[in-house]
Amino acid sequence: MSRLQVVSGKGGTGKTTVAAALALALATEGKRTLLVEVEARQGIAQLFETEALPYEERKIAVAPGGGEVYALAIDPELALLDYLQMFYKLGGAGRALKKLGAIDFATTIAPGLRDVLLTGKACEAVRRKDKSGRFAYDYVVMDAPPTGRITRFLNVNDEVAGLAKIGPIHNQAQAVMRVLKSPETEVHLVALLEEMPVQETVDAIAELRAARLPVGRIIVNSVRPALLDEAGLELTRAAPRTAIAKSLSAAGLGGARRGGVAERLVEPLLVQAEEYAERYALERDQRAVLQEVGLPLHELPLLAEGMDLAGLYELATELRQQGIS
DSSP, rough: OOOOEEEEETTSSSHHHHHHHHOOEHHHTTTTEEEEEOOOOOHHHTTTTTTOOOOSOOEEEETTSSSSEEEEEOOOHHHHHHHHHHHHTTTTHHHHHHHHHHHHHHHHHHHOOOOOEEEEEOOHHHBBBBSSBBBBBBBEEEEEEOOGGGGHHHHHHHHHHOOOSHHHHHHHHHHHHHHHHHHHHEEEEEEEHHHHHHHHHHHHHHHHHHHOOOOOEEEEEEEEOOOOOHHHHHHHHHOOOOHHHHHHTTTTTSSSSSTTTHHHHHHHHHHHHHHHHHHHHHHHHOOOOOOOOOSSSEEOOOTTEEEEEOHHHHHHHHHHHHHHO
16 A cells, blocks of 8 residues: 555545545554545544644544554644745744734635645655654545545646746655655545546546546445345336235235235335335446446445444444455
């Protein structure tokens, strides 16, 4: 697995949940993972049932085998202060700029600068080493923006490097792009087996490939359990109603007499079977569309009881069992 794992997806597909589960899966057996949030929604804190994350790396979970998951919610203004101190040694002058509102002004009127800061902070965590020369984190997982803007978000440093021909800004942008366009990075797309999420996923993959950004895997989230296979669906369409009523009666669901409970159950059951058949066909077709892209495809189950911390660990186990670790 690459050391920088970027997770994107259409809004509503559960990309933050998948990013968190991936961070847990990668931290198994003593590994250290940093989970990075860039959209200021505090979604990570909610998933891990903890207080809002500050602009600092904080341990939020322990994975099976003793691994650790740290989290960082990147604040663009504070990241810019870091940047000014790192390259221009502004120190107190940088803080004065913040008080005057100059930093907020800069990150607002220049959204490209904001993305440079966000990606740069994540890539710095990827490259960082401790005093012994080991990487500070085995993996960095980024909960990235949605598919509609993921390519521009990741590729903004290329644009900045082209505009700023020399100097620290140019050098920083180039250093970030060397990470983002290298085997150190993989961009994963989260989808649902529905037409719009699947189409956005396919479009995003084409854009990422055109920008020469490394696409990793497709992770299909919230997959419903298969209740009937093709043979079972065909049987519900072909079997006479009287035969279905007799089967229900034999199973103890009402008597066999005409107009009894068993017979009255037939129609609503067939309606449900028809609805399930439509959903089954849609999911089958959308899965086939994703398979045509030619990327590894993984599926995570729909959790009937909703998402909580236990569910997050369950999804992490699913990812490990499917070879993502």
